[in-house]
Amino acid sequence: MLNLKFIQENPELVIERLAVKRFDACAIVEKVIALYKRRNEVQTEAETQKAGMNQLSKEIGQLFKNGKVSEANSAKERTSEIKDQIKNLESEFDVIDSELAQLQVLLPNLPSPLVPVGKGAEDNVIVATGGEMPVLPKGAKPHWELAAQYDLIDFELGVKITGAGFPVYKGFGARIQRALINFFLDQARENGYLEVQPPYMVNEASAFGTGQLPDKEGQMYHDSVDNLYLIPTAEVPVTNIFRDVIVDAKDLPIKTTAYSACFRREAGSYGKDVRGLNRLHQFDKVEVVQIAHPDKSYDSLNDMVAYVQSLVEKLGLPYRILRLCGGDMGFTSALTYDFEVWSAAQERWLEVSSVSNFESFQATRLKLRYREEGRAKPQIAHTLNGSALALPRIVAAILENYQTTDGIRVPKVLVPYLGGCEIIR
RNA sequence: GGAGAGAUGGCAGAGUGGUCGAUUGCGGCGGUCUUGAAAACCGUUGUACCGAGAGGUACCGGGGGUUCGAAUCCCUCUCUCUCCGCCA
Structure with missing residues (x-):
């Protein structure tokens, strides 16, 4: 299968080369680019949230260790909102990711420049x-x-x-x-x-x-x-x-x-x-x-x-x-x-x-x-x-x-x- | 088909709730020493993704759950191994 990043960076090339195989890739390439962009945005956001969550968890661990139970418990309350956000972002990511995977396997390999144009x-x-x-x-x-x-x-x-x-x-x-x-x-x-x-x-x-x-x-x-x-x-x-x-x-x-x-x-x-x-x-x-x-x-x-x-x-x-x-x-x-x-x-x-x-x-x-x-x-x-x-x-x-x-x-x-x-x- | 055990980095093998991407050994790579090599000693050694970079995220067979936090606890699936049975 073709690499997604490659498709995103070379859309015209992909479309032009696949035309030699008599394959119209326009619609798929367009979708791939849009989804790929969105997926990266979602991924970046989710990872930022996770980084914050990881940080918070460490702090809670420290607070418990130092016996500051009430501070720890109040910190715990802040986690549920972040967890919800992460969950939403992850499920959006999963949906996009599987759509991308399905599109990705639809695209044939690019023919080499040596391939003659022809029907059959x-x-x-x-x-x-x-x-x-x-x-x-x-x-x-x-x-x-x-x-x-x-x-x-x-x-x-x-x-x-x-x-x-x-x-x-x-x-x-x-x-x-x-x-x-x-x-x-x-x-x-x-x-x-x-x-x-x-x-x-x-x-x-x-x-x-x-x-x-x-x-x-x-x-x-x-x-x-x-x-x-x-x-x-x-x-x-x-x-x-x-x-x-x-x-x-x-x-x-x-x-x-x-x-x-x-x-x-x-x-x-x-x-x-x-x-x-x-x-x-x-x-x-x-x-x-x-x-x-x-x-x-x-x-x-x-x-x-x-x-x-x-x-x-x-x-x-x-x-x-x-x-x-x-x-x-x-x-x-x-x-x-x-x-x-x-x-x-x-x-x-x-x-x-x-x-x-x-x-x-x-x-x-x-x-x-x-x-x-x-x-x-x-x-x-x-x-x-x-x-x-x-x-x-x-x-x-x-x-x-x-x-x-x-x-x-x-x-x-x-x-x-x-x-x-x-x-x- | 029946019973049991297990799945952790290239390999072997620790780790039973926090600072663990993960002790250690072997192997690999680099170095010191040597005419050269071996031995010894020192250092180093996973992959993918996001990000201009700093850095971040994920991965301990797969999936799901509990928890602020999971290699570690729970559920489930798959696979492998051992013994018994059958058999080329």
Whole structure:
């Protein structure tokens, strides 16, 4: 979330930048400024009254100690009026404060100056492309048909056990999942990321910390008995490792990676978007997270983009990198690069990674700070994350792009992870 | 699921109504000593908000209450630990 003081000091900037995200912030900013001003007045007045009260209490204590009981008692009589005033001021403060908090979470993050203006996906800017478009054999099939033909993924069985969007991977289908997870984790480790295994369920505070709550509540599976949420991405538990933490500036950037299953309700999805592996309720993903110094967070972003690029290149998949326009960006992001791979039989681009710099937006909620050498005041850090990578669509692209008339070839880098198997028949 | 204990600063651990943001130890930082280091000794070491500043306010798991005054008393919630039961 945005810092209130920042909004108060830079109202025009906030309104102008959020317009790029096609968000009209005028009314909210105006309210925030008025409430913020009033809150400070109330706070100052309340604290002045409290200071007087504290002083008086000390004096009463002294009077009792010195045996001046009647003076003490008359002093006590003066306290009730002050107490009432404090009570009134505090309740006014609380009302304003919660109104401010509610407004504060309505404002999206400011997009970076690099963000292109635009309405939706069609206005995203392609910043790089790579890989070679495969030439498919005649009668090439989409991945859901290949999955059935080679008995790799059983969608119907998943429906029986759980419901749509929970496929069962079998044989080489299961092994290729495991191969990809291991490959991605190994690559991340070689690139300086610390591997962690986080919980798959998080509490309310964590879901709030990364911005899933309050507004994306409907996208998460919720266990109401224990009030826990199934994670939609490892970003949530991993980033929350750093909630309420002050780190040493010299330790930045802190690079963390985790594999997790991810759970998304995907309410409102339908049609060809949800066919096969294109959109699932449960899927596997390896996530990379960085905690960065504000001066260096865009270096970290570039580092992460280059890293994800190296993964799709090693897998030999045709890809393109998009810089998302204002209208297509997420609520919490300042700058996002999406990676898409070409799924040759479906003849469409599939999003397999989203790499974002959140700047201080998440860290403000998380109270994630860093401290420079010496006794400097802690400052809000920057957070970034990216998928590296999400599995289902990678699997879809591999199945489709690597299909031949007598089997599905295994990308070279995965062969050692599949016990030397070079082709799935 | 049953029974009990507990939640205090980076960590350990005092503090049962007033001058307590909080004794002390460890750790951290700075210094003395040393060729250097260790040891020893000395000093220092929470966060947020308000304020131009001086300074003020709040925070001892969360919320509420009693009181002139609460880390301390009362109520309530949450969480953690131990033992028993069940179990991968």
